[in-house]
Amino acid sequence: MSGVSLEARELSKWFGSRTAVDSVSFAVQEGEVIGLLGPNGAGKTTTIRMLSTILSPTGGDFAVAGVPSSRPADIRARIGVLPESAGYPAFQTGLEYLMYHGRLFGLSRAEARQTAVRLLKQVGLADRAQSRIATYSRGMRQRLGIARALVNNPSVVFLDEPTLGLDPAGQREILTLVRTIAEARGTTVVLSTHTLPEVEQVCSSVLILNQGKVLASGSVAEVTSTEAAGHQSGRLRVPPEEMARAAEVLRRVPGVSVEVLKDVVTVTSADGMNNALSAVLDAGLTVVAFEVDGARLSDAFLAMTRGGTS
Numbered sequence: 107m108s109g110v111s112l113e114a115r116e117l118s119k120w121f122g123s124r125t126a127v128d129s130v131s132f133a134v135q136e137g138e139v140i141g142l143l144g145p146n147g148a149g150k151t152t153t154i155r156m157l158s159t160i161l162s163p164t165g166g167d168f169a170v171a172g173v174p175s176s177r178p179a180d181i182r183a184r185i186g187v188l189p190e191s192a193g194y195p196a197f198q199t200g201l202e203y204l205m206y207h208g209r210l211f212g213l214s215r216a217e218a219r220q221t222a223v224r225l226l227k228q229v230g231l232a233d234r235a236q237s238r239i240a241t242y243s244r245g246m247r248q249r250l251g252i253a254r255a256l257v258n259n260p261s262v263v264f265l266d267e268p269t270l271g272l273d274p275a276g277q278r279e280i281l282t283l284v285r286t287i288a289e290a291r292g293t294t295v296v297l298s299t300h301t302l303p304e305v306e307q308v309c310s311s312v313l314i315l316n317q318g319k320v321l322a323s324g325s326v327a328e329v330t331s332t333e334a335a336g337h338q339s340g341r342l343r344v345p346p347e348e349m350a351r352a353a354e355v356l357r358r359v360p361g362v363s364v365e366v367l368k369d370v371v372t373v374t375s376a377d378g379m380n381n382a383l384s385a386v387l388d389a390g391l392t393v394v395a396f397e398v399d400g401a402r403l404s405d406a407f408l409a410m411t412r413g414g415t416s
């Protein structure tokens with residue numbers, strides 16, 4: 107059975123009078139991919155910097171692979187980080203770069219080479235191992251950065267916006283790689299992103315931050331369904347001859363707004379769609395089709411963070 111590999115308790119960071127992270131608590135299981143989601147300035151990077159021991163928390167504490175935050179050097183040995191804007195030595199080759207980092211972690215020359223070759227293969231750069239990094243595309247550099255984050259065989263990897271600036275094919279490559287890292291190696295991945303479909307595709311759980319506070323956390327399905335219940339819209343199709351009557355019935359339901367287009371009524375309800383549907387059925391009308399929006403994480407995220415960017 108897998109255990110908790112990352113745990114934060116009431117983690118906080120103030121910069122002067124500005125609160126960047128405000129009492130954030132969460133736990134992540136081994137081999138899980140957690141999406142750290144939030145608008146600009148939500149506190150994602152600051153949270154990652156604290157968990158990766160680059161910044162000291164102002165309050166609260168955390169543990170990585172069972173190692174408490176009071177032992178930062180031991181934590182560093184167990185984590186890998188791809189920072190938001192990683193720089194690369196243009197004149198080194200991918201192989202040299204990874205070997206160098208392997209040596210920094212105490213590997214012998216032979217071990218460092220072996221590790222570098224294995225990782226280059228894993229991130230799809232085997233055929234470019236001997237090319238200078240200056241000739242790599244942005245997507246290739248990001249994959250090299252992920253390989254570097256894996257050099258010390260970490261328990262937890264932090265990837266800060268790894269797909270930023272990549273084209274759809276590059277994004278897909280990174281996301282596939284993230285999934286492989288978690289599934290094949292059992293590594294826990296913390297993925298910070300603005301891009302909601304990414305979270306829906308690769309993350310098992312999500313932590314939504316806004317202005318430093320946790321707005322929601324849990325599995326992607328839990329967060330989506332909880333929020334969707336209160337913010338729904340949908341489309342109701344009735345036979346054309348019953349349209350006028352359906353619109354009239356719906357307009358009488360409290361909290362419901364109605365828009366009619368041909369034989370489709372678009373209904374928006376602050377309290378969920380059940381009352382709207384019941385009213386139409388109670389009136390003896392024929393429902394040909396009923397389709398509810400708001401069952402996506404992106405809808406939940408937009409509803410939660412509406413107007414909240416700092």
Ligand SMILES: Nc1ncnc2c1ncn2[C@@H]1O[C@H](COP(=O)(O)OP(=O)(O)OP(=O)(O)O)[C@@H](O)[C@H]1O
Nearest residue numbers: 121124126144145146147148149150151152153416
């Ligand atoms: N070194 C710093 N000094 C002062 N304020 C800071 C510092 N670092 C971050 N902040 C502030 O803390 C808040 C959170 O910033 P952070 O970079 O963690 O957000 P983020 O969610 O990563 O945003 P983005 O998506 O834009 O990268 C912001 O208001 C930011 O201005």
